[in-house]
Amino acid sequence: MTILTNRDFTRPPFKFRLRRCLALTLLLTLLASTTSAQPTGELAQRLADVKFEHYAPAPGYSEGPTWRKGEVFFCSGALLRVDAQRGVHKFLDINPGGTVLKADGHMLIVDNKHRALLDLSPDNKPSVVVEQFETQALRGLNDLTIDGRGNVYWSDPEGSSLDKPVGNIYRVRPDGRVDRIGGGLAFPNGLDVDPAGKFLYVVESQSKKVLRYEVPADNELLGQPELFYDLGGSGGDGCAFDAAGNLWMTDFHRPETGKGRITVISPEAKVLAYLPVPAKVVSNIAFGGVNHDEIFCTTGEPPGVFHAKVGVKGFAGHPGKPLPIIRTLNVVARRPHADTESLAKIASVAASAKLEGEQIDAETRQQMKSLAAGLTDVPLRGDVEKLLPTWEKAAARHAHDGFLLAEIKRLNGKATLEVTAPDWLRSIVGDEALSSFGRIVEIELNERTDGHKEPTPKPLTDRVHDDWLKRLADQTDLRRLELSGTAVTSAGLIHLKHLANIERLNLCLTAVSDEGFEYLAGMTRMRRMTICSSKITGTGFAHLQGMKQIESINLHSAPASDAGLEAIGKLTTLRRLEIV
Incomplete structure (x- = not known):
């Protein structure tokens, strides 16, 4: 007879316990699988x-x-x-x-x-x-x-x-x-x-x-x-x-x-x-x-x-x-086509065109013409050849805007482009390939968005200021412009007076005052203005009574006056006003 001492008879040896634990784990896994x-x-x-x-x-x-x-x-x-x-x-x-x-x-x-x-x-x-x-x-x-x-x-x-x-x-x-x-x-x-x-x-x-x-x-x-x-x-x-x-x-x-x-x-x-x-x-x-x-x-x-x-x-x-x-949304449904690749080559050539005066360079024009002649779909070839003069002008505009886009990037800003090519062309090639038809519709150049934080000092050459806004004067497709915390004043707004398609404008934390609003009177499609922490009292809205679509005005931390609120009150489409 073997006598066991110093052993807990109620507790099995470790190896057995380990095997039992593994078996139990396997059983639970199988049960989970069975339950499923x-x-x-x-x-x-x-x-x-x-x-x-x-x-x-x-x-x-x-x-x-x-x-x-x-x-x-x-x-x-x-x-x-x-x-x-x-x-x-x-x-x-x-x-x-x-x-x-x-x-x-x-x-x-x-x-x-x-x-x-x-x-x-x-x-x-x-x-x-x-x-x-x-x-x-x-x-x-x-x-x-x-x-x-x-x-x-x-x-x-x-x-x-x-x-x-x-x-x-x-x-x-x-x-x-x-x-x-x-x-x-x-x-x-x-x-x-x-x-x-x-x-x-x-x-x-x-x-x-x-x-x-x-x-x-x-x-x-x-x-x-x-x-x-x-x-x-x-x-x-x-x-x-x-x-x-x-x-x-x-x-x-x-x-x-x-x-x-x-x-x-x-x-x-x-x-x-x-x-x-x-x-x-x-x-x-x-x-x-x-x-x-x-x-x-x-x-x-x-x-x-x-x-x-x-x-x-x-x-x-x-x-x-x-x-x-x-x-309507400026997006076109795509469709497969045998000439998609050839059209994409024309688009690529147009996107890399260089300016010669007001036109694109002669070499690019010739390349586009030769590639168009090689399209296999005869009706499509005719449509593209008719479009070439317009495409060349769009490519010239794209090359011109390239300088602005580079400047926006230098200032750590962002720009959004929207393609304006004919729908039949967009449906075959897609917007990604048609950057030569892109127009700038949104620009974000905010330097400061928090009024409680002191701005980081920058030289004027690294900031958006009144003279810098001249670059935007011909951007008539622009719908959204963000200039919070920039060095812009009322005088600079004169460069924006022809941007009639602006729907959203942010002038928070700038030195803009009511006097500059006269230059914004043509922005009749405006829907949202953000002018918090500025010098605006609201009296400048007397110049903006033609804004028949405006829904929201943010005057937070701005010195709104009774006369200013009276002018704002005449904007009948306004749904939201922040003046705290």
Whole structure:
């Protein structure tokens, strides 16, 4: 008999404990995997043999799919289009986060390049529906949906996290009114309204939860949400309903499998099926196909679109209503063409042209003419040859503006250009290649934006001053000009008097006074003026009564007077005035 001493008989040896711990870990992993595969109902059985295919690649992480007339549109640095032959094409040069199709064929898009909710017509003309809330530019736009009354909702997660739940939900009504209807969210992401039109479901990605709100009345905000489902794992991203009212969630990434999956949840929050997706992450989902019984999922690693025939009818979505259009967007839908590469060469030559007096150099003109003669599409060749004189003038202007752009860069400023080429040319080549047709529409030269901080001393040669503004006198396409904290005074504003298209002007922390406002009288398209911490009393607005579109004036920390406020009060379109 072996006698054991100094041994705790209730505690197994270390190696055995280690083996048992490893076995338990393996068992828990297997149980988690088993739990993930547990649904055994009718839907789970129908989906058991579903196979995904990599339908289309993408240049990067992909989001926001929509199926329209045999083609798939999705977001990946631009709005991309997958044609019926599965060719992938850049479609719109925007930065979209999500898309949704209305019954009338219009597609709604949340776009972070223009910070706007866009409407894309059936003939592919984009327009702006919403670009402000309470006169402020929209923030991060993530995803969107429509309810049964035609209201459009979108999520804004910008700056939010579990520690800082500042995400919001917005709504635009069919009459164009915009409301912030919910907040305090930790990264609100995908959202959708159920087929019955009763509930708004919101994926709160940072908490890994799906929240459910009652759809509010038109004049009400969202109430308190209920926790509909806790996804766990890495949380969710997007969602879509099938025709039966089940929610198909993109379960972003499952740690136990290293892949994403679709989790199908009943209205009673019961998991009906799991559908593994052969990608590391799955971001969003849309139903489509001729019978609307196929799914298209956007992914990352590999990025693009995955497709599966599931044999389950998707909910076609609430039909929506027409929305008021604020303005058309200067973006043109792209189309494939055999001469795209040749046209791009002409554009490249034009963009590098040098000035000879008021014209571009003779060598560039000859190169452009020779390249145009080599186009294979005869009607297109004729159009390009007719356009060449205009293109040469645009290239000369581009070369001229190059000196201004270099100066703006030297002063650590920023400029935004907008292409003015004919739409037929833009649709083939794309705006990125057509810089020779670019006109400057925004300039930001702010030197100081905080009145509480002392400015860093700079020599006048490194600052924007009155004489420097002469460079802007012929920039008649300019819509936004930021000059906060510069050395500009009232006298310098005379150089801006012909800039009739200015919509936003910032003269904060400058020595500009009311007397200089007479030079701004021609800016009748002005919508927002920021003149805080300046010498402005407001009396200068007597010169600006022709501003029939102005919505916002910021006179914060400026010496506003009674006479000045009286002049401002006559601006009948004003919605926001800051005078603290």
